[in-house]
Amino acid sequence: MVRVIAIISGKGGVGKTTTAANLGVSLAYDYHKDVVAIDANTTSSGLGLHLGNYHFKKTLNDVLKNRINIPEAIFNHPSGLKFIPSSTSINSIDADPAGIKRVVSHLEPYVDIILLDCPPTLGNETISGVDSANEIIIVANPDWASLLEARRVIDYANFKKKKIIGLVLNKEENVSEEFRQRVIDSMGIPIIASIPEDNAVIDSVTKRVPVVHLHPHSKAAKAYRKLIEEVTGEQFPRKFGIMSRIFG
Numbered sequence: 001m002v003r004v005i006a007i008i009s010g011k012g013g014v015g016k017t018t019t020a021a022n023l024g025v026s027l028a029y030d031y032h033k034d035v036v037a038i039d040a041n042t043t044s045s046g047l048g049l050h051l052g053n054y055h056f057k058k059t060l061n062d063v064l065k066n067r068i069n070i071p072e073a074i075f076n077h078p079s080g081l082k083f084i085p086s087s088t089s090i091n092s093i094d095a096d097p098a099g100i101k102r103v104v105s106h107l108e109p110y111v112d113i114i115l116l117d118c119p120p121t122l123g124n125e126t127i128s129g130v131d132s133a134n135e136i137i138i139v140a141n142p143d144w145a146s147l148l149e150a151r152r153v154i155d156y157a158n159f160k161k162k163k164i165i166g167l168v169l170n171k172e173e174n175v176s177e178e179f180r181q182r183v184i185d186s187m188g189i190p191i192i193a194s195i196p197e198d199n200a201v202i203d204s205v206t207k208r209v210p211v212v213h214l215h216p217h218s219k220a221a222k223a224y225r226k227l228i229e230e231v232t233g234e235q236f237p238r239k240f241g242i243m244s245r246i247f248g
Helices: 016-029 060-064 097-110 124-132 144-159 177-187 199-207 219-232 242-247
Strands: 003-009 035-039 082-084 113-117 135-140 163-172 191-196
Touching (some): 003 016, 003 144, 016 035, 016 163, 016 219, 035 097, 097 113, 135 144, 144 163, 163 219
Parallel strands (some): 003 135, 035 113
């Protein structure tokens, strides 16, 4: 059965799309998985920027508005990742996100993993992402405003009986074990990765190459590799650094 993993946060600016991009390129390149990453944020897209481009002539929005067929919106990343961007145009924000489930169903017979980079907050787009997925990853920062919003998403995922892989605690710096345990107790799910603040991430977004390949020896890249091992249940399979030479 294909894995459909929705990556969700309760609020914006917590590193959700960065997490989706790093997962996607590493699963495709390092693990040789057939992966499609979908920017399920049809009103405020960002995944394409992390993967090298921001403006696309054909997007998920066009698919949802029945302007084009699904294969026409699929783009290839140098890592081997396939991805479907969303539109940056104000003229396309009225696309109905309920159609995301149709897109996922179409892709399922052809791939190993589908990643859904969902928008922040529990709106219609995120609900469609949760409903389309069979697994969920929650991303939050180590502050209670972020965590409380994440809890709402967790409650909805539990209501829909979705498997929650766990919580990615992003921008974690000097967080005590006591605080971490309080988070685990409050959220009711395990912390599967702690991503430290790292200037390498800022540089990777600027250069539009995920940090796990651009700066493989950075603190953030090492943390993302642990996350990917947690998601796959497999040890990171190869020496890293090749992609940094390709893109550097």
